Structure formats: C-alpha cells, structure tokens
Amino acid sequence: MKFNNYDLAKNLWGVDENNNTWENIYLVTDIEMIDVSYDRLNKILGYKDNYVIQGLQVLDEIKSNKLFEVLELYNYSLNEPVSIDDYKNTLSNLENADKLDTEYMARRRKEQSFLRNYLFGNDKYFECGICGEKFPIDMLITAHIKKRSYCSNDEKLDYKNIVMPMCKLGCDDLYEKGYIFVDGSGNISLNRDRPITQKISQYVDPIIGKRCKYYNEQSSKYFKANVDRHKIEV
Known part of the structure; x- marks a missing residue:
C-alpha cells in the first residue's frame, strides 16, 4: 500500500x-529475512565474482525476475493490479515465448495476478471450488477447468468461465490428475478407473455428490473437456 x-x-x-x-x-x-551470499547473488544477477553490493540497490525487472525465480520470493497472495488490456497482451506475448526465459516467467506471474485478482479481489480467505472449504488465499490455486496448455488463446481470455479456485490440500491435484471430475449435471464425481487408496477415499467421500458452484452453461464445455482428456466414462 x-x-x-x-x-x-x-x-x-x-x-x-x-x-x-x-x-x-x-x-x-x-x-521475511533472507541470507544470500555475494557469490550466489552475483551468479544470479550476472555480476562479476568479486562484486560487493553497497547500500540500497534497486534492480531492474529482468534482474528482479531472476531473483524471484531462483530464491522463490514471489508471493501470489499479494497481487499486482493488472488491467484487462495488459492481461490480453500478456497472453498474446506468452504464445511464442521461451518457457525458460525470465520474461516468460514474469508474464506468467502477471497472468496469475490478473486471475487471482479476479477470483479473490481483496479477500484474505476464500472457498475452494471443489470441497467448498474456506482457506487463506495462498493455499488456493487459480486452476484452469480445462487444462491450460490445451486451451486456445480465446479460451484463456474467457477468464470468467475457465478458472476456479482449488485448494492445495488435495482438490487441485485430484482434479488435475482425473481422480475426481465435475459431471454433466454439475456434481463432483469419482473416477472409478483410478486406483483409490483408503486415504484418498477418506478425502473424497465428503466431496462426492456436491454441486460445483462454478458449473454453468458457459463453463460446462470446459468441465467436459477435462472429462474427455482423462477418458472418463460418465
């Protein structure tokens, strides 16, 4: 602020x-206090081996992005404001970007910030779209209902229908790997073709049969795409 x-x-x-x-x-x-040696910092930023930083130094965007990635400093619970036009430009630039490039990671963060601002706004807690439990927002993923890498650019731009929050405690992985899915009636269902252990059963039993509030006429095609991707018999 x-x-x-x-x-x-x-x-x-x-x-x-x-x-x-x-x-x-x-x-x-x-x-969060961090302790980084000069040697490591110089290698990350591309400085000479014997360079010693003195006083406050403001890094440019490229160097900042390198530090964010290597030191895992980025906090998705604090989202930078991103306009819809900036979001569109970001998606367009991501299409041909090198996934190992720092600029790619910066654009992906900008995409995430836009989506998280859309879903969570200024809320500190929010409900998972699958289990319905409330979590701090840093425990929630902005999950693409249809796998992001399979989405066209137009589908990614349909952010009001293509994303939903899923918790890191299990729902995101279970949905992403096809253990659970949202059926044509909007209800959360179990994929019986997946090997289910006792621990997974304990987790999913209270969820199965719940209605997903993110299922609607516009989002239904994305839920179906996820069902088709996992070849789930409905």
Whole structure:
C-alpha cells in the first residue's frame, strides 16, 4: 500500500533543516529475512565474482525476475493490479515465448495476478471450488477447468468461465490428475478407473455428490473437456 501523510511522517521521522519530512510512505507485509551470499547473488544477477553490493540497490525487472525465480520470493497472495488490456497482451506475448526465459516467467506471474485478482479481489480467505472449504488465499490455486496448455488463446481470455479456485490440500491435484471430475449435471464425481487408496477415499467421500458452484452453461464445455482428456466414462 502507498499513501502520502505529512503528519504521520513527521511523527515517525521528524523533519529536516527545511521543515520537510518523508511523507511518501509505503507499507509492506509478510516480511521475511533472507541470507544470500555475494557469490550466489552475483551468479544470479550476472555480476562479476568479486562484486560487493553497497547500500540500497534497486534492480531492474529482468534482474528482479531472476531473483524471484531462483530464491522463490514471489508471493501470489499479494497481487499486482493488472488491467484487462495488459492481461490480453500478456497472453498474446506468452504464445511464442521461451518457457525458460525470465520474461516468460514474469508474464506468467502477471497472468496469475490478473486471475487471482479476479477470483479473490481483496479477500484474505476464500472457498475452494471443489470441497467448498474456506482457506487463506495462498493455499488456493487459480486452476484452469480445462487444462491450460490445451486451451486456445480465446479460451484463456474467457477468464470468467475457465478458472476456479482449488485448494492445495488435495482438490487441485485430484482434479488435475482425473481422480475426481465435475459431471454433466454439475456434481463432483469419482473416477472409478483410478486406483483409490483408503486415504484418498477418506478425502473424497465428503466431496462426492456436491454441486460445483462454478458449473454453468458457459463453463460446462470446459468441465467436459477435462472429462474427455482423462477418458472418463460418465
């Protein structure tokens, strides 16, 4: 969060010799201390081996993206605002991007930020679209109902119908791997062709038969595409 407040800044830090203070303020959350050696940092950023960073250094987007990926710093619970036009451009640029390139990862994060903002807004907790349980949003995936890599660009742009939240505690994997699916009536069903262990049964038994609230006339074709991909007999 960013804001401007002279009185707060004056109270916190006082003023300089001209009675000015540092009133442009930003707030941060989820602070995490990390310890990275110069050797490792220099290799990630492409600096000389003996380079020593001194003081505050603001990295450009490419170097920042490298650090995000290698050090796993990106927090999907804090989403940057992304406009619909920016989202469309991002998807268009992803089509021909090198998946190992840092720019590709930056665009994928931008895509995720747009979708997470659409699904969760400013909520801190949200319900899984499969089990219906409420979770902190960093425990939820913005899952494509039809596998993302199988979607056309037009289907990816249909974000109001192609994505839904699924929890990391099991629903995302179970749906993605075809253990459970949403049938033509919008109900969550068990794929009996998959090997089901006792632990999986304990997890899915309370879910089976529930209606998926993300099933509707527009999204039904994407749920069917997932059924067809796993060759599930309905």
